[in-house]
Amino acid sequence: MECYIISTDFFIIPLLSAVWIMLPAYLPNPVAAVSGGGTPVDFGRNFTDGRRIFGDGKTWRGLIVGILAGVGIGIIQIWAAGAFELGFLPHLTLLAVCLLAAGALLGDIVKSFFKRRYGRERGAKWPVADQYDLVAGAFLLLVIFDSGWLFGEITLPAFIFILILTPILHRAVNIIGFTIKVKDVPW
Ligand code: CTP
Ligand code: MG
Secondary structure, eight states: OOOOOTTIIIHHHHHHHHHHHHHHSHHHHHHHHHHOOBBBTTTBOOOOSSSBOOTTOBBHHHHHHHHHHHHHHHHHHHHHHHTTTTTTTTOHHHHHHHHEEEHHHHHHHHHHHHHHHHHTTTTOOOOOOOHHHHHHHHHHHHHHHHHHHHHHHHHHHHHHHHHHHHHHHHHHHHHHHTTSSSSSSSO
């Protein structure tokens, strides 16, 4: 008897595809947390409302090292797809990988901009926005700069898995980051 719930087409492949697509977008955040520090992206300046533009939680070093890490893992994935004949997975390209990595941290910065506007301090909890900023940023850049790749490679089931997996992984990684004292708060 066919088991639809764990069928390859609707479960395993979309699940693996979701992780495969999002690795270059997932890596920049934890790498920024480990490598961040130094000059803030807003250079310490305030917005017209008297609050910081982005805050001390967004630094140039975190942004640059984080994006490089996302692009780096993406290049390894592109190589691995060829070396190990992973043709059943979405076909990553250098452009897609750059948009995923840059979009993830740009989404994070845009979120911090609005977080400050709503008066939430650095590190404060902001449910939903904290978890989906990277997805919104990555997909926005893909829609603008490489929509052919986006609609050609990301299936609806894979996209649904991205929406399910992202908050779970986000929470898990932040608890680990808090436990090993990389992050000040477990969210
Ligand atoms: N980080 C960084 N540069 C970035 C993004 C993150 O240096 N572009 C580092 C900062 O040390 C930050 C940590 O990673 O404190 C965790 O990131 P995040 O949770 O996104 O920042 P918060 O400190 O929570 O700040 P915010 O309230 O603005 O989200
Ligand atoms: Mg935070």
